[in-house]
Amino acid sequence: MKALVIEDERRLAENVAHSLREMAGYAVDLALDGEDGLFMAQENSYDLIILDLMLPVIDGYEVLKQLRRRGKHSPVLVLTARDEKEWIIKLLNAGADDFVSKPFDLGELIARAKALIRRGSGHGDAVLRVGGMEVNTITHQVSCLGKPIELTAMEYRVVEYLAHRAGAVVSKSELLEHLYDYNWEKFSNVIEVYISSLRRKMEGNLPVPLIHTLRGQGYVLRE
Amino acid sequence: MFLNSIQRRVLLTIVISELVLAGALAGIAIRYTRQRLLAAFDTSLRARAMSVAALVHYADENAYGLEFARSLVPPSLEAGYPDLYVVEGSSAGVIARSPNWPSGLEIPKSAQISRVRVGGKSYRGVWLLNVPVLDEDRPASPSKLFVFYAARSHQIEQQLFGVTKFFVACSALILILTTVVSYWGLRRGLLPLRTLAEQSANVSIRNWDVDVDVSKQPTELRPLIHALNAMLVRLRQAFVQQREFIGNAAHELKTPIAILKSTLQTLTLKPRTTSEYREGLDFALLDLDRLERLVHWMLRLARAEQWSGGRGRNDIGVIDLTNTCEEAIIRVAGLARGRGIAVELHRNGDCPVRADPEDLQIIWVNLLDNAIRHSPEQGKVELSIVHTSEHAQVRVSDNGPGIPEREILHIFDRFYRGDPSRARDTGGFGLGLALAKAFTEAYGGTIRLDRKIRTGTSMIVELPLSKPPVNGREKK
Numbered sequence: 001m002k003a004l005v006i007e008d009e010r011r012l013a014e015n016v017a018h019s020l021r022e023m024a025g026y027a028v029d030l031a032l033d034g035e036d037g038l039f040m041a042q043e044n045s046y047d048l049i050i051l052d053l054m055l056p057v058i059d060g061y062e063v064l065k066q067l068r069r070r071g072k073h074s075p076v077l078v079l080t081a082r083d084e085k086e087w088i089i090k091l092l093n094a095g096a097d098d099f100v101s102k103p104f105d106l107g108e109l110i111a112r113a114k115a116l117i118r119r120g121s122g123h124g125d126a127v128l129r130v131g132g133m134e135v136n137t138i139t140h141q142v143s144c145l146g147k148p149i150e151l152t153a154m155e156y157r158v159v160e161y162l163a164h165r166a167g168a169v170v171s172k173s174e175l176l177e178h179l180y181d182y183n184w185e186k187f188s189n190v191i192e193v194y195i196s197s198l199r200r201k202m203e204g205n206l207p208v209p210l211i212h213t214l215r216g217q218g219y220v221l222r223e
Numbered sequence: 224m225f226l227n228s229i230q231r232r233v234l235l236t237i238v239i240s241e242l243v244l245a246g247a248l249a250g251i252a253i254r255y256t257r258q259r260l261l262a263a264f265d266t267s268l269r270a271r272a273m274s275v276a277a278l279v280h281y282a283d284e285n286a287y288g289l290e291f292a293r294s295l296v297p298p299s300l301e302a303g304y305p306d307l308y309v310v311e312g313s314s315a316g317v318i319a320r321s322p323n324w325p326s327g328l329e330i331p332k333s334a335q336i337s338r339v340r341v342g343g344k345s346y347r348g349v350w351l352l353n354v355p356v357l358d359e360d361r362p363a364s365p366s367k368l369f370v371f372y373a374a375r376s377h378q379i380e381q382q383l384f385g386v387t388k389f390f391v392a393c394s395a396l397i398l399i400l401t402t403v404v405s406y407w408g409l410r411r412g413l414l415p416l417r418t419l420a421e422q423s424a425n426v427s428i429r430n431w432d433v434d435v436d437v438s439k440q441p442t443e444l445r446p447l448i449h450a451l452n453a454m455l456v457r458l459r460q461a462f463v464q465q466r467e468f469i470g471n472a473a474h475e476l477k478t479p480i481a482i483l484k485s486t487l488q489t490l491t492l493k494p495r496t497t498s499e500y501r502e503g504l505d506f507a508l509l510d511l512d513r514l515e516r517l518v519h520w521m522l523r524l525a526r527a528e529q530w531s532g533g534r535g536r537n538d539i540g541v542i543d544l545t546n547t548c549e550e551a552i553i554r555v556a557g558l559a560r561g562r563g564i565a566v567e568l569h570r571n572g573d574c575p576v577r578a579d580p581e582d583l584q585i586i587w588v589n590l591l592d593n594a595i596r597h598s599p600e601q602g603k604v605e606l607s608i609v610h611t612s613e614h615a616q617v618r619v620s621d622n623g624p625g626i627p628e629r630e631i632l633h634i635f636d637r638f639y640r641g642d643p644s645r646a647r648d649t650g651g652f653g654l655g656l657a658l659a660k661a662f663t664e665a666y667g668g669t670i671r672l673d674r675k676i677r678t679g680t681s682m683i684v685e686l687p688l689s690k691p692p693v694n695g696r697e698k699k
Binding site (some may be wrong): 009018054058081082104 | 267474475477478480481482483484486488489492493506509510
């Protein structure tokens, strides 16, 4: 999962990014003004955008409206210092999915971020189930037929992303884009390494393989 | 307190005046009446004395013995009647006395009215001196008579007492009537004051008007209403300014608090190593520093804005403006060097102004800071001071890209940040130009952007010069 944080206060942006990486296991990109934020949000596909409103160059409300006008439907969580009812209604009507008012609680922010991502991928429960596999997005525990399996942080990110997109074909480049921060060097062969490692850890505990390779297209997680 | 009311005071004044008037009038009237009554009484005394004298005649045709015709005395003057009389002849001595004449009573003969007390009762009496004996047969009377007649004077006192009672009763009645009328008139007269008070009581932070039609108010109240309204306008301005400031401040404080909170929460989200905690706490201290600086500058701005609005401060000495500019240039020297920017100072002569040098430095540092940040590398920032006889003009200009048109209106707004590059001295809170404006205005000056300049940005500050002493005219 990958989030974009558009926030001009560098320290706040870094704190939010840090806890999203650490507590939710997301890849996070930062934009320090509205113009950068709008550009990055258009160029990449994010699973979540966290948007501050008081931004230099282009303010957050304008960024939100332009994103929606240009057909970007990533969930947007707004950070606002104003919490008057009229303003919140205006924000939600302009396409925001949720908001937290400053000063906010990081735990709450992460929980709302997870909920938005869940909703964005069409799930309700925080535990994603495919075949006999369960992915708990809160504790980051993965189990096969009730038996927990040990995964590295990157392996978990891969399996969580695939589980969110269960049934759909996910290309290597899509996986790369959603698992790594903007600045990382991206080599598609690392994906193959993670996939094979995941298969090895899961398949001993499952009657049928869940991760299927579609040659030339990518991977699909299904029964 | 009873006298703590205009109405009562005026009423009391009216009542006292009326009492004085009534007292004086009654006094004069009673005195006059008494004189009249006494005159009438004395006249009647003389008449009665005369009628007593008429009862004396010669006893014999040829002799001079005098006889008092007691038989002719009217019954009313007989015993039991309170009046006193005595008749004496010029040579014959006492001819007759009233039966009730007390023995031993001697009245000295005099034309004056005399007061006599007989048996505890006061009498008023009169002597008729040298009255000829009225005898038809002896027209040329050789003997003269002296007649004294006195009557009880208590009737006069009784009459006077009656008159006095009448006057007092009338006065009291008039007093009561006029007091009632005055009270009613005063109440009506003071009604606009009451209305004004009611309207004033309705003034609140939601309603800033004293809702009365000034042209319909009594002339005495108009200055008060004007003063009230003028005061309300000033209060409202101050209130709106304060409320706006508090709103902005509360809003602006949320972000640094959010930063600090998120820094600390990041630490608590899961167990950390000691070095991670230490690093986190260092960050928290940095965040707290920033919060502290924001509060510091907000308070400084609030104070500066309090001074502006016409009420300059006169409790400070005269300083040379040029010095403060030089100090400010020293303060931004590090930043300028870092960006390879030359800061030039152009000046001609001293500029005495009445100001706190620290405040002026804040103005120049903020303007210079902005100019340096917006200059291209190796650029040039100029600070030039010129002055007329009245004003000093300080111009800070750079050869940067200039301020975008859409931002010009907002550059002096509190907490407005045109772009992400931040002024260092005021912590990048968007307070720099707002502070510069507030301080300039606190000293009766003006600050503006020179919009005629096409390249770069040029800010102009004008401050009134402190007047040199008039005697030292140094022209020529």
